[in-house]
Amino acid sequence: MTTKPKRAELREACISEAFRIVEESGVENLSLREVARRLGISHQAPYRHFASRDHILAEIIALSFDEFSVYLNSRPLNQSVHDDLRHMGLHYLNYAKHHPLKYRLMFNTPMPDPVKHINMMNKAQHAFSILSERLEHTPLRPLALSIESSSNLEALFVWSMLHGLASILQSDVLPSLKLTTLEKKHMIAHCFARLSQALQP
Amino acid sequence: MTTKPKRAELREACISEAFRIVEESGVENLSLREVARRLGISHQAPYRHFASRDHILAEIIALSFDEFSVYLNSRPLNQSVHDDLRHMGLHYLNYAKHHPLKYRLMFNTPMPDPVKHINMMNKAQHAFSILSERLEHTPLRPLALSIESSSNLEALFVWSMLHGLASILQSDVLPSLKLTTLEKKHMIAHCFARLSQALQP
DNA sequence: TTTAGTTTGTTGACACTGTCAACAATTTGT
DNA sequence: ACAAATTGTTGACAGTGTCAACAAACTAAA
Known part of the structure; x- marks a missing residue:
């Protein structure tokens, strides 16, 4: 106390x-x-x-997004842009791993009405912009002409993979999926390899 | 009532x-x-x-997984295996879109102790196996030799992307990300295009 | 500095929750 | 038909968020 x-x-x-x-x-x-x-x-x-529980909740969600942004930016500098993107992803997963309750707070908790908590939403937007800006300066494998592309869209794709993986890794379901220990050990490396195949020119 | x-x-x-x-x-x-x-x-x-709230919760989570499995399997038959995988993914997103509260129940809710609710976990495992078995019969782009691969690992990758995307699409954060309407419209198509690039030989 | 007004903190209440214990009704097995 | 087991009811307790009434403390003006 x-x-x-x-x-x-x-x-x-x-x-x-x-x-x-x-x-x-x-x-x-x-x-x-x-x-x-x-x-x-x-x-x-x-x-x-x-005014209510939601209002204090919004404050600590905002705090968490701040912490998360700082953590993402604290990655070591990397020579190649793709290496840097990779390290950013690993940092993302590391945060989720080491702060599971705060990660869940930000991404798995029914949020208080966003309109009433604009500060919170701005912090979330800022965390996203870190990823989006990283992708803006990363040359990517071209897509078919019919497919729209932008750094925001690429960021959403990468974020989807990272968030999904982070969620699954800390999910209660994972242990029941009958994975071999070898599979469990290589989950992250495998997903990152596939991600590279999707993005690298 | x-x-x-x-x-x-x-x-x-x-x-x-x-x-x-x-x-x-x-x-x-x-x-x-x-x-x-x-x-x-x-x-x-x-x-x-x-015995407790958790016990009835486990029952309805199990029910939801059943429903979800049925939904995934109700996709139309497709000629090419990659087309089928794609439709499975779209079906996945459709379920999340049309049953957001049940989707959250299955994937975003702190679960009752898995050990005490084995039936629930089996249903979850079964839903996963649908995806995993689909991947088992889908020829994929080869990975570097140093990277482990198996249908379970591929399923985890695809699932990560789908779950991440589904979560983000129904997240309260999404509207605050300053996406253009064009970006919003093409989110899914873009992610699926990148997914294809990762997986298609 | 004293006083009036505003902000902040306290106490008590209400409705809601999950869950335990004691008791009543009902169903089941013999 | 009767004893035993199962199932349903009533009442209680501790916990929650939140409202209302009141008290204390700080602030600003006289």
Whole structure:
């Protein structure tokens, strides 16, 4: 439990305590009352700073997107652009692996009404733009003329693969799929190889 | 509300009522008490048939996987194997699009302990096997020798892309990504084109 | 500085949830 | 037909989000 905060700092204290709760035990165990309890304040105090549970949720989702963006950008510099894209993908998967509860918070949680939480959506958009901009400067295998292309579309494709893979890797279903240990070990490498085949000229 | 069921049919009635609730308003609004209310029985009656909420959840997840498997198999027959794979993918996305709440139930919901709900896991495994078996009889572009391959691995790759795409398409984040209407319109076609490039010999 | 007004925190309530325990009705097996 | 087991009901408890009424504390003007 965190030390009892002074006035005016309560809002920030609530957010970081809520963030901590999600890190520790997942969004389904986040309750405003638990936040209040940990901060040693009354169960209604947080309501002076957040209109509803959704509003504090939006804050910590935004925080997570920030953290995620920083993590994506913290990848080592790579010589070739395709190597860099690859490392970005691996970084993506690493974040999901090491912060599964926060990853689920961002991507697997029914979100509060986006229109009411524009800041949150902007942070999400920013994380996406990292991927999109990386692809903007990556020469790709040409597609048939009938197929529309743009760095956003390529980013959506790569993101789909990464998000799907990250989800499956941490899914409860995976252990029941009767995969050999060899298959389990090579999942990521295989998917990245196929991704290269799709993208590399 | 369904008609009050006779004895011994209560278990089945609970399951289908719960299934209906999820279809209508999503898993987060599923409560045993609401099920009981709709069936006109006491709030505790369902507990004679399900040890906990998780147990009825496991039942309707299993049901959803069944429905999903049937849907995947209901695709029209296609001449070429790659065409068939493509249609399978489109069918996958169609299911997610037309049954978003059930799709989320299967793939985006923290599952009850898999070990305690083996039937549910078997149904999930069966849905996966449909994809895996399709890939088993589809000639694919060869990979580098250092890269492991198997129909399961190929299925995981395709599934990753499909699941990622399906999730993103129904995500609340999508509208905030500043995509042009043209990009939105071509998302699916683009991803499938890239998928073909990855897989087609 | 004192006072009035606004912001923030507290207490208590309500409706909702899952689940336990005790009891009643009903069905089943002999 | 009666004993036993199964199934259904009622009532309770702890947990949740949130509203309303009230109290304390900070802020701004006199």
